[in-house]
Amino acid sequence: MDKKEKIDRNENKGASFLVDLSHTIEDGLVTYKGLPAPVICDYLSREESRTRYEPGTEFQIAKIEMISNTGTYIDCPFHRFENGKDLSEVELERFVDLDAIVISIPFSQTKEIKKEHFINYDIKKRAVLIRTGWDENWNTEQYYENHPYLTAEAATYLKECKVQLVGIDSHNIDDSSGNSRPVHTILLGAEILIVEHLCNLSLLPRDGFTFSAVPPKFKGVGTFPVRAMAKVNTVRL
Template sequence: MKLYDLTHRLNNESPVYPGISSPQFTATATIEKNGYRETHFRFHSHLGTHIDAPAHMLKDGLFLNEMNIDSFLGQALIISVSSDVQIIGKDILVNYKESISKTDFVLFKTGWSRYWGEEEYFGRFPVLNSEATEYLLSFKLKGIGFDVISVDPMESNDYKNHYSIFEKGLIIIENLVFPESLKEATGEFSCFPLKYEKADGSPVRAIFRVD
């Protein structure tokens, strides 16, 4: 069995969506002063590698804490797409039709995470067009994930992909990172959120397991 961590490390320099306040990780106790360590967290619910709940944008959408626990665990298919491809179209996805039909999560590996912490991370990263999104939603999935900051382009004002996915009751996983050592395309994926009340989103420890 192999376990791969698909999660970005969190700290005070973790990039956030433009307009969102930066995270704060503050040591409130130290071994030298208190005999133990403790850290105070202050951050947005969509920090780092995280999942979006339908309630993130839908008035009557489910919060993460209302969803069944198995919503965050299942078989996953990793689809590799070049970061030079700005639009992920249906023509790319139809080649994976049989594999998508057997999986719970589709995760897109574009390599864009190499820009994590840089201005370019908020540039023209690969995104699904509406036709590709609708094609994915024709399958029985639990969630769709990306190694970019958003499922919609930065310039989007209508967030069509977000709404389409949420209206089907799926979660969105953003800011994944795929280790270079990960060569397998199928395995078990987990992304369990913090269980807080009215959870519209949550940082997660995203793990990919290959037997």
């Protein structure tokens, strides 16, 4: 049974259900070209643990070495601003059960996402998830280049609408072909959280769901992987 079939069955039961919007992180995964891939290995293997415990008892303890920009991750103000809130300082309410909307802007139609793409939607004080379809290129060479991105004008409009969070299924919410990052600057400067490298947005309805993306409570860290998810409340009759 594929993901779409599971969702259809759950909807027909009339129950809320969860949709995973995160990529899987594994050893050697490159999220952003030029940044190191994670190293995931055993610190204590099951075989080694058998020498420490009574027969029949074994454990595995993993060792992970990675940068914080790995997989599907959330950006907090500290990522861009020295005095901005870090992961430990952002209120829990900013990460969980946000009223959300998906706006579809296929990369086949445009790579440049403008203010005009948002004007006809009710986005005020919501989490805005931008579905471009670029996640189909995940973990390929194509994923890193010529990806969809927001303009500074679009970011300013989202800021004026007081959105809570902006997510995208692309490599970067900014145009990464140059060194300027106006979208990060505008959104994080307004304490609007950013989630990049989302996936599976095609499995969601346009609205009628909440969005959650909770990172660990790290001090002095402004971005970190999350298990991003949607709780879909819309029931198809």
